Amino acid sequence: MTEQPVRSLCWPTDPDYLDGRTEIELPPRRYTRVFWDADILDLDDKNKADTIIGTEEAFAVRFRVELRGRLWRCMTGDWIFDVGFKPIGTGPGFYLSSLLPATSGLTVTGWRGCDTLCLEQYVNVPAGTIKLDDNIDTEVYEVAAKAELRCCDGHIAVAAYEALEEYEFFKGA
Numbered sequence: 001m002t003e004q005p006v007r008s009l010c011w012p013t014d015p016d017y018l019d020g021r022t023e024i025e026l027p028p029r030r031y032t033r034v035f036w037d038a039d040i041l042d043l044d045d046k047n048k049a050d051t052i053i054g055t056e057e058a059f060a061v062r063f064r065v066e067l068r069g070r071l072w073r074c075m076t077g078d079w080i081f082d083v084g085f086k087p088i089g090t091g092p093g094f095y096l097s098s099l100l101p102a103t104s105g106l107t108v109t110g111w112r113g114c115d116t117l118c119l120e121q122y123v124n125v126p127a128g129t130i131k132l133d134d135n136i137d138t139e140v141y142e143v144a145a146k147a148e149l150r151c152c153d154g155h156i157a158v159a160a161y162e163a164l165e166e167y168e169f170f171k172g173a
Helices: 069-074
Strands: 033-042 051-053 058-069 076-085 109-111 118-123 136-150 156-170
Touching: 033 076, 033 136, 051 069, 058 076, 058 136, 076 118, 118 136, 118 156
Parallel strands: 051 156
Antiparallel strands: 033 058, 058 118, 076 109, 076 136, 136 156
């Protein structure tokens, strides 16, 4: 569709901007589809669907992103993952990133779509990372994971979240 001359962001002093401009319409589902998933993995439990984890047990978080479409191959940026924990009841919430070192795997720096359209990040959470107050033996949290693709200038190009439901942490293993 050809538009009437409009001041260009790239060439603002050109009053004629090529006698108007034509928008290139791209079907988003065909060129930029995204699927994503996050899971908390109880590493030492026979019941992998268990949502009760001891504070002295290690666990992992797996993040997966599947990108479909040609335009992803032209993109680059940093993927940032995190998991938020909000207690059901009193007490402050927290992000897993606030408890782990920057090198834990929550960030994929310099991702390039021309290299891969499938991302899978495992973040190992050492035993003792989740702490409970001295007077609390168990805490139930509402848990959600989030993902962001940040561009080279830092703005967020893609944002997603997934509710992981409730998890209970108890003192000990």
